[in-house]
Amino acid sequence: MSVSELSLDRDPSSRFVPWIVAALSLMCAIALGTAFALASMTADWGRAASDQVTLRVATGDTDIPALVDQVAQLDAVSRIEHLPREQVARMLQPWLGDVAQVDTALLPLPALIDVRLKPGANTTELRALIADRSEITLDSADAWLAPLQDLAGLARLVAWVLAAVAVGAIMLVTVFATRSALVNQRQTVDLLRLIGAADGYIAKRFQRHGLRLALVGGIAGTVPGLIVIFFATAAARLQGAALLNGLTPSLAGWLAIAALPLIVALVATFTARVTVLKLLRASW
Amino acid sequence: MQQQGTDGTGEPLVAMRNVGLRYGTGPEVLRDLDLELAEGSFHFLTGRSGAGKSSLLSLLHLSRRPSRGLMRVFGHDMQDMPARDVPVLRRRIGVVFQDFRLLDHLSAQENVALPLKVANTMDAERIDEIVRELIDWVGLGQQAQARPPTLSGGEKQRVAIARAVISSPRLLLADEPTGNVDQEMGERLMRLFVKLNSLGTTIVIATHDLSLPGQYGYPLLHLEDGRLTHESGGTA
Incomplete structure (x- = not known):
């Protein structure tokens, strides 16, 4: 027999479920896309910041070439570059204007030494080397990246909470739709029980129905969600700010978002089953 | 589930x-009931409207548990019976309702097949075979694919009876089975019940028709x- 005993497809309480699930899936996909993109971006920041430091040397008697040689010999250092004075002048231009006009006797320009560390290396050796030389300061990106990392972490948390709220709302919609369908189908359900249908048999009909509705809604919401994430992150990267270069979900992130309809369908299936079993077990 | 002397022990069904x-x-809608239904017996259950016939049938088809007292069905105590069993x-237990309770979106054949489908103990081909045989036996071979709304009252009742007996129940309960059909069809249905009883099915028919x-x-x-x-007296 191919026709189902329960005519759930014609149940009026189910009519809007795919639309609601689609809207919630869209919200969930965008929230997940935001969380994954922020995770990639902050990981990118971490990688860039962790292997790059700058030595700022107040001009005076310091023998810069000797210092560069000393630093280059440290195990942790992979590359070192003393930035030319012209480059330093360009970097300071936004604050000082044309540096050529500045009286360097009154406002001496620092020497900047760009140091790249080997992967996984830390700054312990370098800090030890300059520990007793007060004219040398070690600048690490960590100092200014930390608040940004914290902010991005907070945004990620908010995105995860939104995704969880969307999934929770899908569960609630499924509970209400299943309860209504069970009420509408009460006579048929009673008949099925009377002729010996186990609660699991009846629950299976409702869970299949829930799966079908949620899968349709999940696909309808996730596909536009993926498109929105793709264009929104691409537009952010095109702004040209180096900080936003990593703002795109990782491959695993894209796959996780693409799997959202399946996750939503499984959540709805489980929810429908639990709802039906709970209601049926309330009566003998 | 306990398995206690349901066969060959002389214990009532x-x-x-x-x-x-x-x-x-x-x-209390039912009070101090003492009742035994022996295997293979045939009973009429009578009483005025509101006397409790439907309530007693609901106890017999296990839709309700007694509020008090002891009830054993097929050798099992209903008081301790877990819902899953x-x-x-x-x-x-086969049940025939006065209002038939057929599913309108299924064909007569599909309605009859329901108990075998939910029992899930045989394949679809075997179910089809048994259903066709039974539908012919109740004289509805030509209407096997018809939906209930297109059937007459007597035809619906025969579909309902076929559905009730398809899984060879040991106990068949019928609530006013002749109430919605003409006299001739009522007699045909009663002959059907008598025949089922002669094949070993215990039958209880609730009726307000005291002539039956x-x-x-x-x-x-x-x-x-x-x-x-x-x-x-009799076999009860």
């Missing part, structure tokens, strides 16, 4: 001792104000 039934906190017992028990001579269970009287 259904036994009630001092059974009462109330809905919620309301008054009840469906297996229900499959041994007189015609067939089977024992009478009479309900009055929720109390049961056994008005004639």
